[in-house]
Amino acid sequence: MTTAPEAIVGEYKWGFYDPEEALFKANKGLSREIVNVISDMKGEPQWMREFRLRALEIFWQKQDPPWGSPQLKEIDFDDIHYYVKATDRDERSWDDVPEYIRRTFDRLGIPEAERKYLAGVGAQYDSEVVYHNIREDLEKQGVIFLGTDQALKEHEDIFKEYFGTVVPPGDNRYAALNSAVWSGGSFIYVPKGVKVEIPLQAYFRINTQNMGQFERTLIIADEGSQVHYVEGCTAPIYRSDSLHSAVVEIIVKRGARVRYTTIQNWSNNVYNLVTKRAVAYQDAVMEWVDGNLGSKLTMKYPSVYLMEPGAHGEILSLAFAGKGQHQDAGGKIVHAASNTTSTIISKSLSKDGGRTSYRGLLKVYEGCENVKSTVRCDALLLDEESRSDTYPTMEIDAPDVHIQHEAYVSKLGEDQLFYLMSRGLSEEAAAKMIVNGFVEPIVKELPMEYAVELNRLIELQMEGAVG
Amino acid sequence: MSTLLEIRDLRAKIGEKEILKGVNLVINAGEIHAIMGPNGSGKSTLANVLMGNPAYEVTGGDIVFKGESVLEMSPDERARKGLFLAFQYPVPIPGVTLVNFLRQAVNAVRGEEVPIREFREKLFSKMELLKVDQDFARRYVNDGFSGGEKKRAEMLQMAVLEPAMAILDETDSGLDIDALRTVADAVNKLMNPNMGLLLITHYQRLLNHIRPQFVHVLVDGRIARSGGPELAEYLEARGYDEFLAELARA
Ligand SMILES: Nc1ncnc2c1ncn2[C@@H]1O[C@H](COP(=O)(O)OP(=O)(O)OP(=O)(O)O)[C@@H](O)[C@H]1O
Ligand SMILES: [Mg+2]
Numbered sequence: 182m183t184t185a186p187e188a189i190v191g192e193y194k195w196g197f198y199d200p201e202e203a204l205f206k207a208n209k210g211l212s213r214e215i216v217n218v219i220s221d222m223k224g225e226p227q228w229m230r231e232f233r234l235r236a237l238e239i240f241w242q243k244q245d246p247p248w249g250s251p252q253l254k255e256i257d258f259d260d261i262h263y264y265v266k267a268t269d270r271d272e273r274s275w276d277d278v279p280e281y282i283r284r285t286f287d288r289l290g291i292p293e294a295e296r297k298y299l300a301g302v303g304a305q306y307d308s309e310v311v312y313h314n315i316r317e318d319l320e321k322q323g324v325i326f327l328g329t330d331q332a333l334k335e336h337e338d339i340f341k342e343y344f345g346t347v348v349p350p351g352d353n354r355y356a357a358l359n360s361a362v363w364s365g366g367s368f369i370y371v372p373k374g375v376k377v378e379i380p381l382q383a384y385f386r387i388n389t390q391n392m393g394q395f396e397r398t399l400i401i402a403d404e405g406s407q408v409h410y411v412e413g414c415t416a417p418i419y420r421s422d423s424l425h426s427a428v429v430e431i432i433v434k435r436g437a438r439v440r441y442t443t444i445q446n447w448s449n450n451v452y453n454l455v456t457k458r459a460v461a462y463q464d465a466v467m468e469w470v471d472g473n474l475g476s477k478l479t480m481k482y483p484s485v486y487l488m489e490p491g492a493h494g495e496i497l498s499l500a501f502a503g504k505g506q507h508q509d510a511g512g513k514i515v516h517a518a519s520n521t522t523s524t525i526i527s528k529s530l531s532k533d534g535g536r537t538s539y540r541g542l543l544k545v546y547e548g549c550e551n552v553k554s555t556v557r558c559d560a561l562l563l564d565e566e567s568r569s570d571t572y573p574t575m576e577i578d579a580p581d582v583h584i585q586h587e588a589y590v591s592k593l594g595e596d597q598l599f600y601l602m603s604r605g606l607s608e609e610a611a612a613k614m615i616v617n618g619f620v621e622p623i624v625k626e627l628p629m630e631y632a633v634e635l636n637r638l639i640e641l642q643m644e645g646a647v648g
Numbered sequence: 649m650s651t652l653l654e655i656r657d658l659r660a661k662i663g664e665k666e667i668l669k670g671v672n673l674v675i676n677a678g679e680i681h682a683i684m685g686p687n688g689s690g691k692s693t694l695a696n697v698l699m700g701n702p703a704y705e706v707t708g709g710d711i712v713f714k715g716e717s718v719l720e721m722s723p724d725e726r727a728r729k730g731l732f733l734a735f736q737y738p739v740p741i742p743g744v745t746l747v748n749f750l751r752q753a754v755n756a757v758r759g760e761e762v763p764i765r766e767f768r769e770k771l772f773s774k775m776e777l778l779k780v781d782q783d784f785a786r787r788y789v790n791d792g793f794s795g796g797e798k799k800r801a802e803m804l805q806m807a808v809l810e811p812a813m814a815i816l817d818e819t820d821s822g823l824d825i826d827a828l829r830t831v832a833d834a835v836n837k838l839m840n841p842n843m844g845l846l847l848i849t850h851y852q853r854l855l856n857h858i859r860p861q862f863v864h865v866l867v868d869g870r871i872a873r874s875g876g877p878e879l880a881e882y883l884e885a886r887g888y889d890e891f892l893a894e895l896a897r898a
Contacts, residue, residue, distance in 0.1 A: 595703065600739040603699050604749070604805065605727035605756035614752065618743025618788070 210259045213237065216361055219264045223330055223364075226337065236350035236360030243354040248540075248572075250507055252478045256452055261424055263362040263395070319377065324408075325370040326381055329397050332368030339370060343401055347430035347458050355454045359395045359428040366396035366427065369410060371437075376407040380442070380628050398429040402437035402465075413444040413631060423451045425476075431459035433467045435489070440468040444631050446638050447476035449506060457483040464491035470626050472499040473508050474638050482540060484513035487521040494523040499623040502535030502567070503642055511540040511572075516582075519550040527558040528620055531567035532642070539588070540572045547578040558588040561619050563612070563643075613643050652677045652714065652844040653698075653813050659708035660697045667693045669869035670709065675813070678841040682855055682880060683848045685866035686888045691848045692736050694866070695817045699733040700726050713813065728757055730812030734802035734819050736848075740790040746801060747771065747785040750808050757809050774807035777834045795822030803831050806838065813844040820854035832857030852884040867892065 216237050220230040245253045319326065325336060333340050350360035371377060402408055425447065433439045439459065447453050453476040459467040469483035485494030496512035514523040529537035539558045560569035571588045593612060601611035617624075617636055624632045653675040660668040667690045675681055685691050697704050698711060700723040711718050718726050741749065750771060754762050762770075771785065778800055790798050799819050806814055816835070820828055835858055839845060847860060855863075855877065863879040864871045872895055873879065883891055 594739070596739050597741055599699075599701050599703070599723055600735065601741065601749075602723040603727055603733055603735075604753035604809065605724050606752060607724050607756070608722070610752065610756065611724075614744055614749070615741060618741050621743030621788075 209262055211237070211240075211261070211263055211362070215263050219362060219364065222264070223333075225333065228341065229333065232345065232350070233361050233363075236357050237362075239350050240354060240357035240361055243351075243357055245354055249480065250478050250509060252452075252507065253454075253480075256424060258358075264364055322375045322377075323372040324375060324377060325368065327368050329366040329368045329399060330364065332399075336368075336370070339401070340368070340399070343430070343432055344399055345430075347432065347460055348428050348456050353456060355426045356428055356456045359397060359426050359456070363395045363397035363428065365394075366398040366429075367400075367410070367412075368398070369400040369408060371402045371406040371408045373403045374405045375403075377409070380409040380411045382411040382413070394423075394425045394427070396427045398427070400429075400431045400439060400441070402431075402433050402439045404434045405436040406434075407438045409440040409442065409628075411442045411444075411628060411631065413446075413634065423448075425451055425453045425455070427455045427457075429455070429457040431457075431467065433459055433461040433465040433492075435463045435465060437462075438466040438468075440470065441483075442470040442472075442627060442631065444472040444474075444627070444635055444638075445476070445479075446474045447479075449475060449477055449503075451476045453479040453481065455479075455481045457481065458486070459484070459494075460486045460488055461492040461494060463489035465489075466493045466495070468495040468497070469512065470497045470623065471510065471512075472623065472627075472635055473510050474501045474635075474642065476506065476508075478507045478509070480509045482511045482513050482542070484515065484542075485523065486515045487518055487523065489518045490520040492518065492521045494521075496523075496525045496527075497623050497626060498525070498527040498529075498539075499620055500527075500529040500537045501639060501642055502529070502531045502537045504533035504535060507536045507538070509538045509540055511538075511542075513542040514544070514554065515542075516545040516549050516552045516554070519548075519552070521549070522553045524554070525556045525558075526622060527556075528623055529558075529560045529569055530563060530616060530619070530639075531560070531569055532563035534564075534566040534568075536568045536570075538570045538572060540574075542574045542576070543584065544576040545579045545582050549579045550581045552579065552582045554582075554584045556584070556586045559619070560588075560590040561616070562590065562592050563616075564593075609643075613640055616643060650677050651675075651712075652679075653846075654712040655694075655698070655709070656712065657709035658694070658697065658706070658711060660693060660704045660706050662693070662704050666707070667704075667869050668697060671866070671869070671871060673864065673871065675844040675846060677844060679862065680839065680845040680847065680858060680860040681862045681864065682860040683846065683864050683866055683871075684850065684880060684883055685872075686892075689866045690869045691866055692817055693869075695733055695736075695815045695846075695848060698726075698815060699723055699731060724756065727809075727811075728759065732806055732809060732811030732814040734799075734806055734814065734816045736817040736821075738790045738793075738798045738802055740788070740792075742788050742791045744789050745786055746789050746804075749789050750785070750805065753805065754808060771808060774804055777807060777837065778804050779830050780804060796824060796827050799823055800827065800831065803834055807834060810838070812842065813846070815846045815848070817848045818850070819847075820849055820851060828853065829857060852880050855880050865891070867895070 213234060216233045220233060348356050350357045369381060400410060431439055431441060461467040467485045471483050473479045473481060483496055487494050494514050498510050498512055500508035500510045502508040511527060512525045514525065525541060527539045529539065531537045537560060541556060543554055543556060545552050558571055562569060569590050573586065593615060597615050598608060598611050601614055602608060616639060620639065624635055627635060651674060655671050655673040658668050658671040671694060683691055693704060697706060700721060706719060713729060713731060751767055754767060780800055790801060793801060799822050802819060823831060847858060860877060862874060863877060864874045
């Protein structure tokens with residue numbers, strides 16, 4: 182690390198970082214030994230060790246998907262730390278959190294956010310959850326909200342029942358990689374009929390150069406329950422490429438409702454390859470709200486499998502690609518039962534030669550009746566150099582299906598700019614206003630502080646976009 | 649009586665097509681002028697060029713507003729100087745609420761942050777003046793508005809921004825009879841001795857409510873005739889064909 186912190190901060194607003202004080206950092210590269218070391222360090226049960234080793238074999242066999250970005254080839258899997266442990270145990274209270282970590286969180290505004298809004302904070306620092314706080318009323322309701330590692334120790338039965346069932350290691354190359362070396366993430370179990378009123382939140386950061394972050398999140402909403410989970414990230418910038426490859430599995434049981442909100446602002450050198458999937462049973466509702474800013478390459482398609490009648494899936498996706506960035510985002514909905522409904526709304530912005538792609542899959546299985554789906558993709562190009570593509574795939578094997586699909590690509594409108602400027606707004610303020618309006622349908626679904634943060638991030642991205 | 653706006657031999661084109669071919673007009677503080685003219689004669693072009701729409705290229709002449717040429721000024725600079733255009737076809741800005749838009753516009757035009765309380769009071773009183781209900785301000789700017797709602801929203805913006813010189817491009821079209829009266833009453837209330845008003849319209853009925861001192865007829869990019877309110881009545885009675893024929897004879 183030779184780059185001075187100030188220089189980095191200058192380049193990237195949220196690019197502050199801490200000296201690396203991690204207690205343990207695995208050697209670079211991937212091997213059975215590394216996987217064994219990870220499992221040993223964590224003191225895991227044998228079945229998890231075997232799961233990891235099986236997944237590693239799968240990773241070695243699997244190829245990148247043929248449609249994947251050519252940039253994937255640039256990832257050097259031998260040049261990555263697969264495990265970093267920042268402190269040796271989970272912390273329960275803010276005062277116990279090491280000073281240098283607190284400093285970072287302070288700058289992210291976490292304690293304040295917590296005072297105001299948070300039910301519990303599961304803040305992932307490097308690969309371990311170091312700070313975890315659940316309000317007593319949640320505990321009393323029987324809600325489990327823990328770091329995934331801790332949940333494996335304390336609730337092994339329920340963990341084992343669901344872990345790896347929604348996204349099996351063989352699903353794709355990066356799911357296999359995550360399954361082999363996963364560390365950290367959040368585990369949530371909401372018992373039958375319990376409605377968690379306040380969003381549960383976690384902040385994520387990558388803080389070790391060349392460190393892959395492989396968090397693993399598992400959410401189980403039991404029958405008739407309700408929960409909203411929110412994750413947000415701002416990552417420090419580093420000189421060489423980082424890999425973030427998470428897996429999120431969600432089980433939404435009969436009549437339950439889950440919303441999973443993500444706001445990401447990875448620094449521009451991060452490969453963000455995430456597998457997010459939910460299964461929704463009878464009359465259940467699953468909603469993904471997914472905002473992707475930053476990163477070098479993001480490939481992320483949250484998906485919902487509608488398994489039983491009455492299930493509803495919803496995906497709201499927002500992507501912003503700046504210079505040198507490619508946001509390949511979208512969503513997948515699989516209708517595997519009759520009387521199921523779904524909505525996908527995708528909004529993307531590109532500027533300074535950035536590229537956004539919408540990639541979507543809508544599948545309706547044979548024999549499913551009365552299926553309704555709406556897909557809408559809007560792309561806004563902020564200049565001539567930028568690019569947007571749409572790759573929608575529909576596999577419809579049933580006759581009684583009502584599908585609406587609309588896709589629009591537009592340029593920042595001269596007439597809109599003139600209209601706003603004629604009311605005194607500068608060209609930059611006018612462009613920001615148009616963009617904020619464009620993303621409003623997604624932003625209005627966010628908790629207040631995230632909406633504010635997202636608008637601020639977009640404004641930062643916009644700066645210098647015009648004139 | 650001080651001169652507010654002076655248009656001198658103004659020429660403008662869009663693409664390769666010359667549309668304004670030498671327009672001359674002087675508007676003093678406290679005056680109301682009306683511009684009439686056949687479709688396509690260049691009325692909206694004039695309005696857009698006055699406001700600085702970059703789609704049009706000024707090829708000659710000058711626009712002097714408050715003693716200063718505004719030709720080199722961007723639309724926002726002109727707005728901050730006190731110029732306002734109520735558009736013939738207001739543009740939708742999806743996702744942006746009218747109230748947010750107005751707040752930013754007021755701050756921009758005043759050049760300072762107007763306290764939220766003061767802003768709200770002003771907004772509510774102007775909404776009352778224009779008889780729009782409170783929900784209206786929460787809607788997205790011109791998005792899904794009816795023709796009449798758009799025009800009312802334009803007038804609400806004018807009422808809140810309090811410009812020194814307002815150009816109303818066919819604000820009457822799309823308004824029903826009651827709405828026309830409401831809007832006209834509001835404009836009359838807003839009009840003051842320091843302000844200038846330029847009404848672009850096809851119909852006498854607006855001019856029955858807002859009485860101009862001067863009426864101009866724009867034909868093929870030039871002001872073909874100027875007069876008092878009787879000119880508007882003449883046009884209403886005879887139509888443009890007869891007017892043009894008479895013009896040709898003269
Ligand atoms: N963007 C444009 N591209 C090409 N021609 C244009 C454009 N805008 C205006 N024109 C042309 O310029 C001429 C004047 O148009 P303008 O809108 O100024 O007329 P107007 O007098 O306002 O008409 P109306 O009474 O119908 O509103 C018309 O022939 C019109 O077709
Ligand atoms: Mg016109």
